[in-house]
Amino acid sequence: MKTACNKQPQSTTDLWKYLQTNRFVQEVKELSETDSTNRVAKEMAVCGAPEGTLVVAKRQSKGKGRLGRSFFSPEGGIYMSMVLRPQIVAERALLITTCGAVAVARAIEKVSGCTTGIKWVNDIFVNGRKVCGILAESGLSGASEYPDYVVLGIGINVKKQSVPEELKAIVGCLENTAQRPILNEELIAAVWEEFADLYRNLSTAVYMKEYKERSILMGREVTVLAAEGEYRAVVTDIDKDGHLMIERDGRVESLSSGEVSVRL
Numbered sequence: 001m002k003t004a005c006n007k008q009p010q011s012t013t014d015l016w017k018y019l020q021t022n023r024f025v026q027e028v029k030e031l032s033e034t035d036s037t038n039r040v041a042k043e044m045a046v047c048g049a050p051e052g053t054l055v056v057a058k059r060q061s062k063g064k065g066r067l068g069r070s071f072f073s074p075e076g077g078i079y080m081s082m083v084l085r086p087q088i089v090a091e092r093a094l095l096i097t098t099c100g101a102v103a104v105a106r107a108i109e110k111v112s113g114c115t116t117g118i119k120w121v122n123d124i125f126v127n128g129r130k131v132c133g134i135l136a137e138s139g140l141s142g143a144s145e146y147p148d149y150v151v152l153g154i155g156i157n158v159k160k161q162s163v164p165e166e167l168k169a170i171v172g173c174l175e176n177t178a179q180r181p182i183l184n185e186e187l188i189a190a191v192w193e194e195f196a197d198l199y200r201n202l203s204t205a206v207y208m209k210e211y212k213e214r215s216i217l218m219g220r221e222v223t224v225l226a227a228e229g230e231y232r233a234v235v236t237d238i239d240k241d242g243h244l245m246i247e248r249d250g251r252v253e254s255l256s257s258g259e260v261s262v263r264l
């Protein structure tokens, strides 16, 4: 079924109260349940939704993760996707994910008091557990050197949930560590307030310094899961475009995608 592209009449929901003065959010589509907010936001972007259009759902039945994985999305978490129209060439698209990661890390710290770390490229960790995943998906028209749109999807585990067995050792939630009760609406608004400042500097990516400082991989020995198989390497740097620099058998290589695991 098609999603209507016209502006939803802005209501007096709790979320809208937090977002109406937000510097980045222009329109909000609130859903109690959907398959994936990224899917809905992409459909709206194709229909011409402007930058600043936000889709938020209370739960997702088919939340998408990176590398074709699913993202467990029960009620109590934050599932949201933002329509962006960045003037950035496709090769620098990682900057959107890194920009989102810094915004989420800052917002979580402000709202919950938890200390966060970023695991390249798209995960936010608290207390050794993943509490947030980020998935940026681009639509390319071919008519321009820039993407037609980018949808930035963010999933944050806020409330305690019964987690499937296979995720128990990896996934955490903010409620376990937070120094105060967390209001999802307040955290959503805080993410996009932080994002507003960072996104203005997307092409110069001045925030990469902070991304590196927050990175839990710098200087660490990691396992890289590549198409050709697994190998061990040491993380030496993250470059200005968000690529992970690793040293492997005395040679420095740059990774732009893929999965890296580290013993925490």
Ligand code: BTN
Pocket: 035, 036, 037, 038, 039, 060, 062, 063, 064, 065, 066, 067, 069, 071, 078, 079, 080, 081, 122, 132, 133, 134, 135, 153, 154, 155, 156
């Ligand atoms: C990952 O950890 O691999 C990325 C997870 C991204 C999940 C978010 S939840 C909101 C948005 N909608 C989706 O279907 N995925 C993203």
